């Protein structure tokens with residue numbers, strides 16, 4: 476794991492890079508907001524220390540974009556502070572947190588890293604949106620959809636037009652679409668994010684982007700949807716659809732993590748065949 480790197484976007488607004496996922500650190504006037512805690516205590520602790528350094532007599536908040544382990548398994552380092560998220564994140568961690576953690580621990584490469592993780596659900600939830608002020612910095616936490624996960628929210632900072640997308644943006648990679656996610660919702664979520672006209676876009680993973688990456692991913696999903704729609708119209712079965720669309724998608728917009736394609740196409744097939 477690389478060391479924590481704090482990269483300033485504009486004064487007070489930072490991306491916290493170097494972990495398994497990208498995180499955020501917003502601070503002004505002695506108050507601090509951390510966006511996503513990271514995958515492990517060892518990842519969250521240096522971020523907490525960086526937050527503590529910037530905190531004077533103001534508040535310290537943590538916000539979780541979605542309930543996936545690589546974004547929330549560091550939450551226990553922040554338990555003495557409000558942990559904010561959409562109510563679906565809390566519900567998901569309470570209902571499935573232990574079972575998912577046990578499954579992640581089956582992964583040999585991951586087991587040691589997450590051995591001391593204690594599932595720590597958010598303590599302050601919202602349904603649609605919540606605006607908080609970090610000093611004078613306005614931060615809008617907005618629930619978007621069940622798209623990449625069962626509950627995806629973003630942080631939008633209108634003054635600097637900075638957007639922390641969580642995993643609603645996968646630039647240059649095939650997006651991960653776990654069971655329960657939705658292609659249709661994801662396309663709609665991307666349309667809402669594109670409409671913000673963001674200048675700085677911090678995805679859940681990978682380098683900092685511009686809004687163009689959102690448009691690219693939307694185009695990719697639209698292509699996927701069209702291809703699967705045509706497959707259904709031709710009465711192809713699930714397997715044939717996957718086999719035929721994998722090369723078409725990679726030709727249209729070649730992306731890394733190609734091994735995810737069969738799953739994503741299969742999920743799109745299941746979703747659209749029900750529609």
Ligand SMILES: [Zn+2]
Pocket residue numbers: 541543623624642
């Ligand atoms: Zn995720």
